[in-house]
Amino acid sequence: MTRGIVGVGVVGLGEMGRVHAGHLAVGVPRARLVHVADADLATARAAGERLGVRWSTSLESMLEHPVDAVVIATPPPSHPSLIAAAAHAGKAIFCEKPLAGTAAAACTAVEAVERAGAILQIGFQRRFDPSFAAAQRRVESGELGPIRLYLSSMRSQAPPSLTALESGEHRLLFDAGCHELDASRWLVGEVDEVTVAADPSPPSSAILALRFANGALGSIDLTYFAGYGFDCRSEIVAEHATLRIHARNANDLELLSSGGSSRPLQRTFLERFRKAYRLELVAFVDSVVTGQAPAVTGEDGLVAQCLCEAAELSRLEGCSVRMGLRTTASGLTYPVPVTRGASSESPAIPG
Numbered sequence: 001m002t003r004g005i006v007g008v009g010v011v012g013l014g015e016m017g018r019v020h021a022g023h024l025a026v027g028v029p030r031a032r033l034v035h036v037a038d039a040d041l042a043t044a045r046a047a048g049e050r051l052g053v054r055w056s057t058s059l060e061s062m063l064e065h066p067v068d069a070v071v072i073a074t075p076p077p078s079h080p081s082l083i084a085a086a087a088h089a090g091k092a093i094f095c096e097k098p099l100a101g102t103a104a105a106a107c108t109a110v111e112a113v114e115r116a117g118a119i120l121q122i123g124f125q126r127r128f129d130p131s132f133a134a135a136q137r138r139v140e141s142g143e144l145g146p147i148r149l150y151l152s153s154m155r156s157q158a159p160p161s162l163t164a165l166e167s168g169e170h171r172l173l174f175d176a177g178c179h180e181l182d183a184s185r186w187l188v189g190e191v192d193e194v195t196v197a198a199d200p201s202p203p204s205s206a207i208l209a210l211r212f213a214n215g216a217l218g219s220i221d222l223t224y225f226a227g228y229g230f231d232c233r234s235e236i237v238a239e240h241a242t243l244r245i246h247a248r249n250a251n252d253l254e255l256l257s258s259g260g261s262s263r264p265l266q267r268t269f270l271e272r273f274r275k276a277y278r279l280e281l282v283a284f285v286d287s288v289v290t291g292q293a294p295a296v297t298g299e300d301g302l303v304a305q306c307l308c309e310a311a312e313l314s315r316l317e318g319c320s321v322r323m324g325l326r327t328t329a330s331g332l333t334y335p336v337p338v339t340r341g342a343s344s345e346s347p348a349i350p351g
């Protein structure tokens with residue numbers, strides 16, 4: 001770190017990597033974008049030239065140059081090995097969600113980070129969205145009283161390509177599900193049991209029923225087919241008050257005419273979470289500068305991954321899935337899915 005400025009490299013320059021690189025180039029105090037990398041040479045060169053920074057085609061090459069921190073925005077199965085390499089090289093790491101392709105790989109990544117004593121923040125940007133963050137502060141203050149119900153929706157306007165769905169490159173219960181499951185435990189508490197109803201494989205719509213350890217019940221709906229736009233909102237029903245978090249409109253403009261009234265809707269997650277994507281990087285850079293633990297840790301990423309696997313198991317087996325606990329040889333304890341009737345020490349999915 002030179003004079004308190006964190007030099008950051010971004011690996012993976014698809015949709016999210018470009019968003020992160022753009023913020024780091026101009027919008028994050030105490031950060032300087034110094035390097036970009038993508039496995040596709042033309043993509044890497046174009047981004048490097050556009051942003052006026054060094055570019056390369058791998059994290060390995062990036063690490064030969066000075067960087068303090070690395071933002072990983074490649075597809076999920078590549079995250080654990082990139083995280084391990086960056087941690088081993090002593091870099092702070094921001095990694096997009098989901099943490100990995102499997103819970104086993106996610107666990108390996110968290111252990112590598114712990115061994116290296118590195119900082120790892122996961123890209124659950126909803127925790128930095130002003131409305132969601134305000135709701136969480138109210139829950140934490142205790143003013144709502146005990147939570148009884150948590151109702152949440154995450155709906156996209158259009159599905160990914162059929163090829164991306166059939167190849168497993170996009171998986172509703174993991175890509176969208178991990179955001180929802182992370183938000184559920186952040187807002188309400190740890191999840192004890194997951195039950196899923198979904199349309200035929202590969203699912204494009206699903207409903208998740210949750211039981212929380214504190215007795216609250218939850219329901220989450222996910223779909224790729226909300227033709228009206230991108231819609232992400234939650235409701236927390238508690239004994240003293242109910243909170244509704246909804247920010248569906250693109251702006252405050254309302255058109256009133258003889259035909260009725262209308263307000264423009266948001267079309268994409270990039271619009272809905274524009275602020276949050278910047279604020280999560282501001283918080284990450286703060287952690288790097290101060291050495292404090294990030295607001296969303298590798299363990300949070302691991303728990304969300306395990307809950308996604310529980311949801312997938314419920315979908316495949318048509319049963320409710322409880323969460324048990326596993327402790328690794330290194331002392332890392334995390335929840336693992338256990339089908340009903342199985343002992344809590346015997347995970348249903350090898351993890």
Ligand SMILES: NC(=O)c1ccc[n+]([C@@H]2O[C@H](COP(=O)([O-])OP(=O)(O)OC[C@H]3O[C@@H](n4cnc5c(N)ncnc54)[C@H](O)[C@@H]3O)[C@@H](O)[C@H]2O)c1
Nearest residue numbers: 012013014015016017038039040073074076078096097098
């Ligand atoms: N937080 C959010 O709201 C949000 C939204 C969308 C995507 N994401 C996540 O962001 C990540 C990236 O998604 P995306 O939609 O930008 O993907 P993408 O397919 O658009 O881009 C991925 C890029 O990574 C590059 N790449 C792949 N493997 C690489 C490697 N080993 N080294 C260097 N480059 C490599 C590819 O060439 C590609 O350019 C995923 O984990 C995804 O789930 C998060």
